[in-house]
Amino acid sequence: MQRRKPYLKSSRSNESIIENMNIGDINIMVVKKDIKNMHLSVLPPDGKVRITTPMSTNNETIRLFAMTKIAWIKAQIAKFEQQPRQTEREYVTGESHYFWGKRYRLQLAYTTKANSIRFTGNTVVLTVHKDSTTKQRENYVNEWYRAELKKRIPPLIEQWEKVLDVKVKDFGVKNMKTRWGTCNAKASRIWINLQLAKKPPKGLEYIVLHEMLHLIEKNHNKNFVALMDMHMPDWRTTKEMLNGFVLDKYEGITRSDDDDVDE
Ligand SMILES: [Zn+2]
Numbered sequence: 001m002q003r004r005k006p007y008l009k010s011s012r013s014n015e016s017i018i019e020n021m022n023i024g025d026i027n028i029m030v031v032k033k034d035i036k037n038m039h040l041s042v043l044p045p046d047g048k049v050r051i052t053t054p055m056s057t058n059n060e061t062i063r064l065f066a067m068t069k070i071a072w073i074k075a076q077i078a079k080f081e082q083q084p085r086q087t088e089r090e091y092v093t094g095e096s097h098y099f100w101g102k103r104y105r106l107q108l109a110y111t112t113k114a115n116s117i118r119f120t121g122n123t124v125v126l127t128v129h130k131d132s133t134t135k136q137r138e139n140y141v142n143e144w145y146r147a148e149l150k151k152r153i154p155p156l157i158e159q160w161e162k163v164l165d166v167k168v169k170d171f172g173v174k175n176m177k178t179r180w181g182t183c184n185a186k187a188s189r190i191w192i193n194l195q196l197a198k199k200p201p202k203g204l205e206y207i208v209l210h211e212m213l214h215l216i217e218k219n220h221n222k223n224f225v226a227l228m229d230m231h232m233p234d235w236r237t238t239k240e241m242l243n244g245f246v247l248d249k250y251e252g253i254t255r256s257d258d259d260d261v262d263e
Pocket of ligand 1: 210211214220
């Protein structure tokens with residue numbers, strides 16, 4: 001294997017140090033900050049590799065860690081290259097947009113009053129102010145997705161609270177690039193990825209259950225898998241469906257599997 005000299009560049013900000021490291025032909029961004037464990041991610045849209053580590057970890061340890069994961073990293077990058085991915089959306093007439101797993105053709109309309117979203121057949125009519133920017137249209141559509149999720153999540157939480165005998169104190173929706181959801185078991189709080197409103201509803205059902213099971217079992221161990229199998233026997237099919245569904249430009253769920261539990 002060809003060994004290139006690692007080039008290290010440091011830039012210091014308030015809470016983190018960012019360095020670059022090369023392993024073979026793979027460039028890795030190393031982010032050192034005030035955390036307990038090392039985390040590896042391959043980021044969308046083009047498979048940038050990032051390792052976040054505690055401040056005190058030395059570069060040799062990081063290098064060895066990365067080398068043991070090189071096969072996984074390469075597999076993730078390859079997966080990105082194969083996955084169908086939308087280009088950046090401009091919210092103009094003719095574009096495709098996904099709502100609950102269905103593809104709609106966007107038709108833009110103008111108003112001087114309130115924005116709205118309306119579905120008719122395979123068309124979604126987005127009515128906005130004429131002078132609105134792409135960013136404003138995007139924000140409006142994202143708020144629609146968020147509101148939809150906030151309607152659908154509470155009944156799912158209620159359903160599983162009874163079955164699992166757990167309590168979710170709080171939940172939220174946020175746009176995440178690399179995780180479908182997270183769970184903070186100590187605070188009994190779950191976060192759900194806004195992108196799930198674009199996928200078939202089964203995906204949301206699966207992720208809500210998955211995150212809630214972390215209130216019982218923190219790790220993705222045998223017990224966790226057994227619980228998943230018991231409560232949603234077809235979860236593997238749903239997971240595959242989610243990971244194969246058309247992605248947004250900056251989306252890519254590539255965290256290694258035990259990474260969705262907040263410390
Ligand atoms: Zn998990």
